[in-house]
Amino acid sequence: MEVLWLSSLMILAMSWAVQAQLKAGFYSSSCPRAEGIVRSTVQSYFNKDPTIAPGLLRLHFHDCFVQGCDGSILIAGSSAERNALPNLGLRGFEVIDDAKSQLEVICPGVVSCADILALAARDAVDLSDGPSWSVPTGRRDGTVSLSPQASNLPSPLEPVSVHRQKFAAKGLDDHDLVTLVGAHTIGQTECRFFSYRLYNFTATGNADPTINQAFLAQLQALCPKNGDGLKKVPLDKDSPDKFDVSFFKNLRDGNGVLESDQRLWADDATKTVVQNYAENIRGLLGFRFDYDFTKAMIKMSSIEVKTGTQGEIRKVCSKFN
Known part of the structure; x- marks a missing residue:
């Protein structure tokens, strides 16, 4: 337990350091309409089916717990993270893909899929009569997505x-x-x-x-x-x-x-x-x-994020560049 405690302190310290690199309004100059487009996209799907809200929230959670909040859950492929057993019931991929395709038209190569996912989770909560908050952005997309790495996700069958x-x-x-x-x-x-x-x-x-x-x-x-x-x-x-x-x-x-x-x-x-x-x-x-x-x-959305020159900004959220 002492090793786990020390490990947690190290991760928390790294999280604080990375969170300082993220900032609210990261795209205010490079893509001012980014958050508005994500919001309108989520609202469009929510108006048709309100159950998409918990789907988006869960999608963000599952992304962050594996490799950090880097959009690795969005990658398609038989060996990719999204095809791991704990992830087979995930929903909302089409919402993220839709928002990304719109953003690529007006701001190509600027807004990361990881940030879109974090923003969509916030909007899903807000539309469900929950709180809203300023989402620190500036995440970059990961370049690894492997199903075995999803084994650390919490299971409803665990104590x-x-x-x-x-x-x-x-x-x-x-x-x-x-x-x-x-x-x-x-x-x-x-x-x-x-x-x-x-x-x-x-x-x-x-x-x-x-x-x-x-x-x-x-x-x-x-x-x-x-x-x-x-x-x-x-x-x-x-x-x-x-x-x-x-x-x-x-x-x-x-x-x-x-x-x-x-x-x-x-x-x-x-x-x-x-x-x-x-x-x-x-x-x-x-x-x-x-x-x-x-x-x-x-706090959760800052877990092991990639910033600066790490990772990439995907053109399509479901595949690496």
């Missing part, structure tokens, strides 16, 4: 202790973990990723005892035994399309869908953060989760 280690290895602390998992307030998952909790969780074939009994009946109705494992279910049963603290209230009340989410309420290192967010009533206690989420996103 909180493993998630804490994986986040710490990227310079993110326990508070960041809970805050970023809060993105599930607008997320969805498939029955196959949690149905084991409903029917055969214990040795006697019972359901996960941490699930609220009324909610268990709802989940069993949505995901019947031997039913369609690909059916999608909201991760926030009360306000699945709104970016709010309802997700944390669900964890407090035993209404978490994914086991890894629900376990945040049981883990001593994360329970207090969940409780603070669950009790955060807008209008009375301010916007603590909103504020923390913007900070955590800026």
Whole structure:
């Protein structure tokens, strides 16, 4: 654990140094319309299908956790990162490609795919009634994308202790973990990723005892035994399309869908953060989760980024130059 702690400090120090190289408004002179074009593109897709918002947010997260926030997740190819098992359900590639093609017309070779992805994630949250923030930009695109490197992505089947280690290895602390998992307030998952909790969780074939009994009946109705494992279910049963603290209230009340989410309420290192967010009533206690989420996103989106002369600015996001 001491080695992991020292490694986390080194990564965090490098993250601070790199974040200083990124800056809000990086394209204000070289491509003034960059952020506006990304925003309008995201809004166009969002207006047709609001579930694209969590897709874009997850796409950015998966990019940053492997090789840093360098757009490596966007590369197509059988051996590329996006074809790794943890990434097979990712969505939103067409949104990034669309924005990039528009930007290449007016500012060829200027705006990186990694920055487009970071901006799109911000806009997705904002359009879902969540917070907005100034995205530090100036990332460059990576030139490596290999599926085996996605093995360090957090899995919904892993315990909180493993998630804490994986986040710490990227310079993110326990508070960041809970805050970023809060993105599930607008997320969805498939029955196959949690149905084991409903029917055969214990040795006697019972359901996960941490699930609220009324909610268990709802989940069993949505995901019947031997039913369609690909059916999608909201991760926030009360306000699945709104970016709010309802997700944390669900964890407090035993209404978490994914086991890894629900376990945040049981883990001593994360329970207090969940409780603070669950009790955060807008209008009375301010916007603590909103504020923390913007900070955590800026921190996460600075992981191991490439700047200056590192990497490249891709012409097409799905392939190297």
